[in-house]
Amino acid sequence: MGSLARCVDRAVLIDAAVSVSVVVLATWWWHQFRLGGLIYGLLTGTVLLWRRRRPVAVLVAVGVIAALTAMIEVRGTQLHEGMLLLSLAVATHAVLAHTPSLRTAGAWAAASLVGAGFLVNARPSATIADPVGVIVRPPVDLAAVGSSVLDLAGFGALVCAAGLSLRFLGVQRVTAAERRGNAERERAQLARVAVAEERARIARELHDIVAHSLSVIVLHAQGAEYAFDRDPARTRAALGTIGTTGADALEEIRQLVRILRDGGGGGDEPAPDHTLASVVERARAAGAAVELVVDGAPAELPRGVALAVYRIVQESLTNALKHAGPAPAVTVRVAYRPGAVELEISDDGAPSVRTPSGGHGLIGMRERATLYGGTFDAGPYLGGGWRVRARIPLISAGVPA
Incomplete structure (x- = not known):
């Protein structure tokens, strides 16, 4: 404007x-x-x-x-x-x-x-x-008339050239503005589609989290009902597990629903045996020299946070294999801090070949981190190569630091 x-x-x-x-x-x-x-x-x-x-x-x-x-x-x-x-x-x-x-x-x-x-x-x-x-x-002087005609022709040519140049310049400006507007709208649409797809995948993971939590609650509720008169201690333990599982699941749902309120069902959750160690081993098998560094005592993360950590590490290693050149050296640092888990994945590849602004994988990682109130950034760093950092707060206050 x-x-x-x-x-x-x-x-x-x-x-x-x-x-x-x-x-x-x-x-x-x-x-x-x-x-x-x-x-x-x-x-x-x-x-x-x-x-x-x-x-x-x-x-x-x-x-x-x-x-x-x-x-x-x-x-x-x-x-x-x-x-x-x-x-x-x-x-x-x-x-x-x-x-x-x-x-x-x-x-x-x-x-x-x-x-x-x-x-x-x-x-x-x-x-x-x-x-x-x-x-x-x-009487008319024909020579003067001829000279005037030539003068007029030259003058007219200059006027026409100036006017047409200004006209075509205006057309080019309008066309360029329309192209820029179309390109911006297309980029915005692609970004919205990528975010919607990633939210849909997260929503499917939410379904699995809820199904797991409810299954645990139902099983312990049935066990508590069966042992109510026979084994009071077992009943109390089952009820405690039900309360803890329900509270953790409810807190996760509250955070997820804020973003997934308009989303659909979602993505592929890693199999139960897929851990950070397993994804690191697969990256090593693909040719990357990966070092896994764990700082602090590993905490039992809530299921949603664990999935976010797993996917961020997995996507970062995949990007390193794609963009950091043959046999990249990658360092994966996982730090368990009081109330949060911090990730840093860095490689020694050339940052100039990355396209962070248009990468759907980076959009997905950012979505996963911000979904739980965390932070995320990715880009080249002073030592050379590429670095991904994320910090995700732990939902349950009872998780050990």
Whole structure:
């Protein structure tokens, strides 16, 4: 909106400057004040203020004013032909630059050149008291006429070239703006699709988490009912497990629902035996030199957080295998902090070949981290290569640090 306002303001200033210039030139042409020039300049300058909005009407009006000025000349008020031609040139330029139809613009420009030729070669020597001289004038100098025609042709060519150049420049600007707008909308749509797909996969994982938690609750509830009279201690243990499992699942659901409220069912959860060690081993088997560093005592993470950690590490190793070159050296650091788990995956590959802004895998990792209120960033770092960092807070306050 700001750029549009600046363009409008600039156009208004240019139009005002053109109109003022016409008034000044018409009044003091060849450094001599002319009353007729002042009147002509005021009329023509006012009309030219509308040359962008109504270019054809402005050209017609300027032509009529110029013709009347040429026909009705009172002693001491005569204008030089150059002033009349300059006014027509400005109006013709506006027609070529701002008329929607190029064919229409060309026709009016040709008519303007014909009119300019009439003004130069058929200008009367009569006064207002001798209007017959408008049409018929004493012998014509053919050499002078030929020279005037050549001058008009060259002048017209310059005007046409300037007007058409401005016209095509405007078309190119509009086309470029439309292309940029289409590209931005396409990128936004692709990003929305990628986010929606990733949320759908997370929603499927949510289903598995809930199914697991409810299965545990149902089994312990049935066991507690069976042992209620026979084994009170076993019943109390089962009820405690039910409470803990339900509380953890409820907290996970509350966080997931905030983002997945509009999402569908989701993605592929790793098999029960898929751990960080197993995904590291698979990356090593694929040719990467992977070092797994664990800082702190491994905590029993909530199921959703564990899946997020697993997927972030898995996607980071996959990206390293794709982009870091053959046999990349990768370091996976997992730090169990009080109330959070921190991840850092770095490799020694060239960062210039990465495309972080358009990678759907990076979008998915960011979604997984932010889903649990965590943070995520990825990009090149000073030591060379690529680094992924994530911090995910632990949901349950009872998880050991």
